[in-house]
Amino acid sequence: MKRSLFGFIAFVVAGLAWSQxxxxxxxxxxxxxxxxxxxxxxxxxxxxxxFRIGTDFHINSNKPRADYLIPTVLKLNPTEPVAVxxxxxxxxxxxxxxxxxxxxxxxxxxxxxxxxVLKAPANAAAGTYPVKGELRFQACDRSACYPPRSIxxxxxxxxxxx
Amino acid sequence: MLKRNxxxxxxxxxxxxxxxxxxxxxxxxxxxxxxxxxxxxRNVPAPDFELPSLDGRKIKxxxxxxxxxxxxxxxxxxxxCKIEMPWFVDVQKQYGKDGLVVLGVAMDDTESAKIAEFTxxxxxxxxxxxxxxxxxxxxxxxxxxxTTFYIDRNGMIVAKAVGLLGREEVENDVKKALSSxxxxxxxxxxxxxxxxxxxxxxxxxx
Numbered sequence: 261m262k263r264s265l266f267g268f269i270a271f272v273v274a275g276l277a278w279s280q281x282x283x284x285x286x287x288x289x290x291x292x293x294x295x296x297x298x299x300x301x302x303x304x305x306x307x308x309x310x311f312r313i314g315t316d317f318h319i320n321s322n323k324p325r326a327d328y329l330i331p332t333v334l335k336l337n338p339t340e341p342v343a344v345x346x347x348x349x350x351x352x353x354x355x356x357x358x359x360x361x362x363x364x365x366x367x368x369x370x371x372x373x374x375x376x377v378l379k380a381p382a383n384a385a386a387g388t389y390p391v392k393g394e395l396r397f398q399a400c401d402r403s404a405c406y407p408p409r410s411i412x413x414x415x416x417x418x419x420x421x422x
Numbered sequence: 423m424l425k426r427n428x429x430x431x432x433x434x435x436x437x438x439x440x441x442x443x444x445x446x447x448x449x450x451x452x453x454x455x456x457x458x459x460x461x462x463x464r465n466v467p468a469p470d471f472e473l474p475s476l477d478g479r480k481i482k483x484x485x486x487x488x489x490x491x492x493x494x495x496x497x498x499x500x501x502x503c504k505i506e507m508p509w510f511v512d513v514q515k516q517y518g519k520d521g522l523v524v525l526g527v528a529m530d531d532t533e534s535a536k537i538a539e540f541t542x543x544x545x546x547x548x549x550x551x552x553x554x555x556x557x558x559x560x561x562x563x564x565x566x567x568x569t570t571f572y573i574d575r576n577g578m579i580v581a582k583a584v585g586l587l588g589r590e591e592v593e594n595d596v597k598k599a600l601s602s603x604x605x606x607x608x609x610x611x612x613x614x615x616x617x618x619x620x621x622x623x624x625x626x627x628x
Contacts, residue, residue: 286565328540330499359586360505398499403585404566405500407529 287399287406288314294415301421302382304345309334309374309413311395318369319397321352325366329398330408334374336393341384342417346377357402367400380419389417463582468493468573469560473527473551476538481525481551484577488606489521490599491573492592495553495564497529498540502586503568507544509589513596514548520600521575524548527557529567570595574602 292310299305313319320329336344350373352366378391391414398408468491472482483491494510496503507526514524528537528550541550558564561571572581572595580602581595 326501328498328504329501357502357505357586359502359588363501363505365501400501401585403502403587404568405497405502406565406567407497407531408499 287317289397289411296416296418298418298420299380301380301384301419304377304379307376312371313369316401317399318367319399321366321368322349332397334395336391338391339389341380342389343379345379348375384419386419386421391415391417463579466579468577468579471557476534476550486523487577488575488604489523490575492524493571495527495529495569497567500567506586509592511547517596526550527553529553572599574599575604
């Protein structure tokens with residue numbers, strides 16, 4: 261039994277060591293669930309979309325400091341008559357790599373929120389309309405970067421008449 | 423009873439992890455063929471490839487047998503890659519006469535003209551090749567960039583660096599790759615030598 265326990269501990273330690281190798285962990289970004297939104301015909305609705313970036317990773321902000329960097333972009337494709345009136349990205353935080361302290365990057369890390377405004381015209385028919393889209397981002401950790409990815413963004417908008 | 427349950431639990435965890443690993447391997451094998459480089463890759467032959475370069479040539483890794491190769495996977499969107507590329511320019515200048523060849527493999531999904539513009543701005547003095555998923559898979563599914571392989575004169579990998587390390591580490595690994603002596607009996611027949619251009623400014627379409 262002791263031998264089995266020792267084997268198990270060795271297995272776990274080896275696994276942990278392997279997971280510490282640079283490049284092993286893959287970046288993740290997840291979106292908090294959005295409950296159905298009630299939007300009055302002729303009105304607008306401010307919707308905050310919350311995202312969480314995996315520990316140890318960051319992604320470029322919507323306005324990275326160099327042309328060659330891939331910005332974080334939210335694309336929403338609402339079903340008519342729902343429309344996107346505005347998308348506001350948070351400001352990025354400054355970050356530098358240890359080997360290049362003079363080159364500042366503008367990034368998001370941890371949790372961040374993208375504020376959107378949805379609207380529906382006054383003559384919009386009452387009903388439930390899906391909004392689908394994606395968040396495109398490119399992630400890095402302290403020493404390496406990972407290919408750009410997209411995650412799906414979707415929720416429902418319920419248009420109600422006055 | 424408790425000990426027996428713990429033992430069963432441990433075995434269950436081991437079996438599940440093993441099944442996941444085998445499943446992942448089989449899935450990848452089905453899609454791309456066997457992954458050739460995993461785990462410790464030192465003293466493993468570097469998989470050969472033929473890739474187009476930015477200036478329109480076809481370059482094979484085996485063209486450089488007898489020379490040490492620094493094979494750097496990078497992309498234009500990778501900030502740490504941009505930091506270390508000037509170091510590679512320097513080591514190419516410093517150790518080129520000793521038989522070092524630096525090869526960049528761009529993993530961008532963009533037009534080669536943009537890659538050429540980027541490398542031109544950085545003063546890259548070594549061939550930059552346009553990477554493919556196959557080459558990435560052959561080298562162990564290169565996702566984290568930069569990833570650099572140091573290959574000795576006989577085509578054997580002597581070091582692998584994932585992520586941005588220091589300039590000193592780069593130079594140490596270059597010296598390791600150069601320290602081997604060329605043994606034609608160990609290496610595949612060398613093809614026609616390919617000259618390393620001193621500048622990489624010509625644009626080509628991908």
